[in-house]
Amino acid sequence: EDQVTQSPEALRLQEGESSSLNCSYTVSGLRGLFWYRQDPGKGPEFLFTLYSAGEEKEKERLKATLTKKESFLHITAPKPEDSATYLCAMGGATNKLIFGTGTLLAVQP
Amino acid sequence: NAGVTQTPKFRILKIGQSMTLQCTQDMNHNYMYWYRQDPGMGLKLIYYSVGAGITDKGEVPNGYNVSRSTTEDFPLRLELAAPSQTSVYFCASSRPADPRGAFFGQGTRLTVV
Numbered sequence: 001e002d003q004v005t006q007s008p009e010a011l012r013l014q015e016g017e018s019s020s021l022n023c024s025y026t027v028s029g030l031r032g033l034f035w036y037r038q039d040p041g042k043g044p045e046f047l048f049t050l051y052s053a054g055e056e057k058e059k060e061r062l063k064a065t066l067t068k069k070e071s072f073l074h075i076t077a078p079k080p081e082d083s084a085t086y087l088c089a090m091g092g093a094t095n096k097l098i099f100g101t102g103t104l105l106a107v108q109p
Numbered sequence: 110n111a112g113v114t115q116t117p118k119f120r121i122l123k124i125g126q127s128m129t130l131q132c133t134q135d136m137n138h139n140y141m142y143w144y145r146q147d148p149g150m151g152l153k154l155i156y157y158s159v160g161a162g163i164t165d166k167g168e169v170p171n172g173y174n175v176s177r178s179t180t181e182d183f184p185l186r187l188e189l190a191a192p193s194q195t196s197v198y199f200c201a202s203s204r205p206a207d208p209r210g211a212f213f214g215q216g217t218r219l220t221v222v
Contacts (some may be wrong), residue, residue, distance in 0.1 A: 004151075009149075032208070032210070034210045036210075041215075041216070042215055042216070043113075043199050043201075043213030043214050043215050043216050044152070044199070044213050045213070046209045046210055046212070049208045049209065049210060087151070087152070089152075089210070091210065094140055094157065094159050094205075095140050095203045095204075095205070095206070095207060095210060095211060096142065096154055096157060096167070097142075097152070097154070097210060097211060098154075099144075099151040099152040099153075100151055101149055101150060101151040102151060
């Protein structure tokens with residue numbers, strides 16, 4: 001069964017304290033590993049898509065990496081405005097997405 | 110360019126009532142989706158459509174119906190609302206093989222009492 005598992009469920013960081021979020025997946029044929037950011041009361045907002053093991057993508061303080069079984073979202077020197085829920089999802093046929101349960105990140109000043 | 114627009118933003122329904130959640134997109138996307146998000150459970154796919162006149166069930170379709178008469182609109186119908194349908198509902202759209210995945214609306218928070 002296709003499945004996505006994210007850890008930790010919640011993470012509290014001090015401003016400037018780097019860390020990583022994990023997304024592990026089991027799928028018969030991966031059609032993209034997606035990362036989204038979700039702010040309270042809003043819909044998910046696209047961050048990255050990774051397609052093959054070894055691939056990396058960066059945007060400001062965020063870097064996403066992919067292996068054959070998991071993806072990491074590395075957050076370098078986070079700021080309070082990086083506080084949000086980060087969602088990982090596997091892509092399927094017709095761009096259907098299978099989501100993990102998310103990691104709630106809180107960055108304190 | 111409004112993207113994906115959902116109405117209403119909030120709604121309280123009584124058990125057994127019916128309602129339609131509206132979704133429209135102005136990006137000329139072929140694919141549209143309805144997801145529900147429950148606390149700690151992630152987003153689950155309810156129904157999706159690959160084009161006007163074509164719809165299919167997702168992971169959790171029971172208690173819902175959809176139609177797709179135009180490219181722009183993809184309403185979600187709840188018949189005989191139940192407390193288990195209390196959730197936040199997101200509509201999304203995408204192009205085939207779009208590397209950005211799907212674009213999401215702002216959500217409809219529905220409470221069934």
